[in-house]
Amino acid sequence: MNMKLVYFSWIRERVGFSEEEVNLPSDVKTVADLFDWLRGRGEEFEGFLQQPDIIRVALDHVHADGREASLSGIKEIALFPPMTGG
Amino acid sequence: MNMKLVYFSWIRERVGFSEEEVNLPSDVKTVADLFDWLRGRGEEFEGFLQQPDIIRVALDHVHADGREASLSGIKEIALFPPMTGG
């Protein structure tokens, strides 16, 4: 499953880039699966995913509804820390 | 006791003037006493004082604290209906 991943704020800085195209294995079906898969990609991912509760996820520009949210049909996944706008 | 009485809004219109100087008898000590005294001055006063609950009173530019508020030392008494500013 081809997917665009985008990163913001200090997560972007830790990952080292702001976006990438990835080919997700077919068993990565939910946000929780994505986190598991990302952990295996190296310490820059493993580091911030040790605190998964503070990572926010948006699926095609909409906040994901929990860790069991399905990635089916999604084209762009964003990972970012809690927002500090306003 | 010499006193300035001022009237606003439809109370002013019913009374027929916006202010007057009066000499209050010495037994007029509270707002309730003033209302009784005003009732004796003619039907233009008696009329609106039949609904005393909707009459607001200010003593020297401060809202009176109830009908038993003392008039001692007061120089100006205002009578007006509920406010509709803002």
Add this chain to the structure above:
Amino acid sequence: MKIPIIKIQVRQENFDLNDEIRALTANRTDVGAVVSFTGICRDENHTLSALEIEHYPGMAQAEILRIAEIACSRWPLGGMVAIHRYGKILPGENIVLVVAASKHRQAAFDGANFLMDFLKTRAPFWKKEFFADGSKGEWVSAKDDDDGALVKWNQPEP
């Protein structure tokens, strides 16, 4: 914050919101939130020709100041502005402005909302309506809603 700036005016002329906010925020960096309320003369049914606003000159400004001082004692406000117009007001024209400045947004919202709620029921102003068909003006009645709006300010802080 330092002693809050409080400016209260009762006047015929219109106000400029940008100017009033600038007066509260210029040359300082301790204001993070400014909330303004502008009250405008409505005329949904196109029946109104104008409002005439009567006020009690000796008391109106003093009473609004008392309310603003209570707001400043209750929330950490850096400044408040309140301007209430009197005289003839046409549909679509401004009637009243309240501005509250604070470090934090909720204090600014609450300060402005509190001042408006109490101004409505305690500041000595009365509105008379004049109609487009030339019929005689009627005094606007006070709304029970306005008294009801005060109830929320007696709740203990969350």
Add this chain to the structure above:
Amino acid sequence: MKIPIIKIQVRQENFDLNDEIRALTANRTDVGAVVSFTGICRDENHTLSALEIEHYPGMAQAEILRIAEIACSRWPLGGMVAIHRYGKILPGENIVLVVAASKHRQAAFDGANFLMDFLKTRAPFWKKEFFADGSKGEWVSAKDDDDGALVKWNQPEP
């Protein structure tokens, strides 16, 4: 009221509050109350040189619009404006503007307050601080207060 006017912008340039209010109120007489919130870059200790505001371009505007539409379904609003800036912001400069217009004052206060509370916690913006002494920027941490502010909107209406 008719279908509310909603204007959402995410941009670098500053905004003009008078202009935005005029856009919501011009040529109509059904707006009796306009509430604005202006968020400003604070620097009480004179240690900040600037904020850098990062945003998620594809999502920021869409998310604020979703919040504004919820506000318009919850209160009788005639219009809402929200403008959030990004990029470099100096102390004392504007960051965000929210305006809500309604017939009635409490709807305007609540609509603007609601939009700001949810914008704070749901709109994808992040602030980084740069300090006057040249030290490296730090990302601003989200405040528990901001999540707490949402609780009041789940209360049933009085």
